[in-house]
Amino acid sequence: xxRLVLAVALCALAGGCADEATRNDAPKRQHERNPPSFGFIxxxxxxxxxxxxxxxxxxxxxxxxxxxxxxxxxxxxxLSVPLASVRPDVERVYPRxxxxxxxxxxESIIDAGAHAGYTNIRAEVIDGKGGMTPLPSVxxxxxx
Numbered sequence: 001x002x003r004l005v006l007a008v009a010l011c012a013l014a015g016g017c018a019d020e021a022t023r024n025d026a027p028k029r030q031h032e033r034n035p036p037s038f039g040f041i042x043x044x045x046x047x048x049x050x051x052x053x054x055x056x057x058x059x060x061x062x063x064x065x066x067x068x069x070x071x072x073x074x075x076x077x078x079l080s081v082p083l084a085s086v087r088p089d090v091e092r093v094y095p096r097x098x099x100x101x102x103x104x105x106x107e108s109i110i111d112a113g114a115h116a117g118y119t120n121i122r123a124e125v126i127d128g129k130g131g132m133t134p135l136p137s138v139x140x141x142x143x144x
Contacts, residue, residue, distance in 0.1 A: 037062035037125035037133040038094075039069075039104075044121070049141045050112075056121060057107035059083075059090050060135070061097035064128035069106045069135075072122045073115045080126075081106045116144040 039060030068080045085105025122137035
């Protein structure tokens with residue numbers, strides 16, 4: 001009995017006891033389904049030789065929307081870009097991507113800096129639920 005009284009007193013002093021309402025407000029693990037995003041880097045083409053100022057463009061789609069696309073050169077994050085280009089061709093091939101604005105494309109001009117030579121360009125899609133999906137990478141040779 002003393003242990004129970006002592007435990008209740010310690011719990012009250014520490015502020016660690018919570019009633020049922022407080023426990024129900026605690027963050028819960030997300031259990032809803034979040035299928036992966038999909039997309040592709042269109043430019044540059046695989047195995048292309050490119051100038052040190054590299055144009056990277058492609059498209060991405062996700063049923064919860066796309067927040068941004070992260071572009072990496074050899075695992076160095078170069079920048080994060082929003083979708084900004086109209087790509088009705090994507091919706092023709094992938095009807096589940098249909099949206100009112102038809103915006104599925106991303107594009108940026110990137111200074112390759114110290115990445116002269118053979119470089120792996122990859123992208124990650126950040127979806128509307130915060131999930132991340134890698135896109136297929138492209139290997140290129142960047143001129144010095």
